[in-house]
Amino acid sequence: MTSTRHTHQILDLALRVGEMLLSNGAGAADVTATMASVAHHLGLRQVMEDVTFTTLTLSYQASADEPPVSLTRRVTHRETDFDDLTRVDHLVADLLANEIDLEEARARVARISSTGHQTPRWAVTAGWGGIGAGIALLIGGGVIVTVIAAFAAMGLEVLQRYLSRLRLPFFYAQVAGGLFASLLAVGVGATDLDVDPSLVVTASIVMLLAGLGFIGAIQDALTGFYVTAGARILEVMMSTAGVIVGVSGGLTLGSALGVQLMVEPGAGGLSRLPLMITGAAVGAAAFAFAGYAPRRVLLPIAAIAGAAAAIYLVLVDHGGGRAWPAAVAAIFIGVVSYSVSGWARVPPLVIVTAAIVPLLPGVSIYRALSLLADDDFTGIVAMITAAAVAISLAAGVILGEYVAQPLRREARRLEQRLAGPRLVGPLRARTRARADRKKNMH
Known part of the structure; x- marks a missing residue:
């Protein structure tokens, strides 16, 4: 195998790993470092690494006399x-630990990108139903x-x-999702059911909000990737604008049909805190x-999200506003x-993204849309x-x-300096020479 071909294989592997991380919401700093x-x-x-919102580029020049x-x-595909x-994160860890070589790593990346999931489609749909039910309970339904x-x-x-x-x-x-949620709530409001249809809209809005994209945008901005951060923020704004357009259209149609939804969704107060x-x-x-998160992490995610929600609800109830309790x-x-x-x-990104979903500001967005639909600019x-x-x-x-x-670094003494807010990927690169020396010592 020629040196040029070997170089191409290494760069191709790194690019495919970076592509899978970026397409699944990882920050530009994490992708670059990985x-x-x-x-x-x-x-x-x-x-030389260059990461933008839609393009990954790697360049290598062996010497000044050779072309790069x-x-x-x-x-192009994000989900x-x-x-x-998780599988890509494990692949990188195995590679850096010398448990697999280049050929095995390339084969594993190809399998990850080409194989589907064991979870059936109906189970995923039922999972989304669980999201809606959970958010409805959280906001007092x-x-x-x-x-x-x-x-x-x-x-x-x-x-x-x-x-x-x-x-x-x-x-x-x-837009279609926001319109569907609001029209469903209008239909519920037109019936004799003793329910608050605005809670249905609010629970659905939380599902449509781009929590993963916003986390990635803030991480990119904090780590100096401003072009990528700007692109992510624009994507989040367009996504949220679509929800706003859809929900506003549904509320306007409901008003034309004589169905007025409540401006302020109901709240359970601390008396309903356990629920x-x-x-x-x-x-x-x-x-x-x-x-498609691994089953072993579902219970920890539930516990972390429940504890975070308790912190937020208690602080809000004690007059802490909404922004600072959310930050805490x-x-x-x-x-x-x-x-x-x-x-x-x-990767921490898996837990963070799921645990933060119940805290996304669906109530505030719905209240703003309801007020603006009534020409009340306090929205x-x-x-x-x-x-x-x-x-x-x-x-x-x-x-x-x-x-x-x-804190983890000091506890385990694994690294010499802080690498940044890493949500996926290795904390510190282990070169082949360092890994071989450690292996020989044993």
Whole structure:
């Protein structure tokens, strides 16, 4: 095998690993560091990495007398697939530990990207129903509202999957989802059922919010990848705008038909705290299940999400506003997730993304839309509150990772310096020479 061919294989492996991480929500810093670790471990020194929202590029020049070798891959497909994310993370760890070689790593990446999942499609749809039911409990819904929210969530999942097969832009799928949720609530409001239909809308909005994208955007901004952060934020804004357009259209149509939905969703108060915590736990675990997370991490995710929801609800009840309680709860998620991820053998990003779902500001967004639909411009304040909560959640999680990483470093003495808020990938690159020396010592 020629040196050029070997170089191509190493760069191709690193790019394929980076592509799978980026397409599943990993931050640009994590993707860059992981690709650099893979290339360096396999013998390529001083590889140049360039990561944007849609493109990955690696360049390597063996010497000043030789032309550089450069490979590029485009990221066109994005989804929440915690199973692929975990399997790629394990592959990188095995490679850096010299448990597999280059050929085996290339074969494993190909298998990961080409194989499906054992979880049947109907089970994933049922998982989305669990998300809707959990969020409905969290925001104070009763039995009837919880059942309706579960069926609404399953309908949303089927609708968006169908629109995805039609290759429509994601914006239109979000518009359709928001319209479906609001029209369902209008239909419930037109019946004699003693329920608050606005809770159905709120539970559905939380499902449509781009929590994973916002976390990635804040992480990229904090780690200096401003171009990628700007692209992620624009994607989140377009996604949220689609929800706003859909829900506003449904509320307007409901008003034209004489069905007025309540502006402020009901709240259970601390008297319903155990039930609300249960709802947060169920919603987070169901989200992880629907995202193909390993079964072993579902219970820890439920426990972390329930505890974070309790922190948030208690602080809000004591007059702490919404942004600061959200930040405190998110910091808790970041710190605990970093430790639990090692035990569960999953990247922290899997736990963080699922545990933060119940805290997404669906109530504030729904209240803002309801007020704006009635030409009440105080809804702008509610929309600003929703944005503040979303930023607090993302920044709080990253701060939690900053706090947890050096604590674990000092406890285990695994690294010499803080590498940044790593949510997936190796904490520190182990080169082949260092690994061989350690192996020879034993």
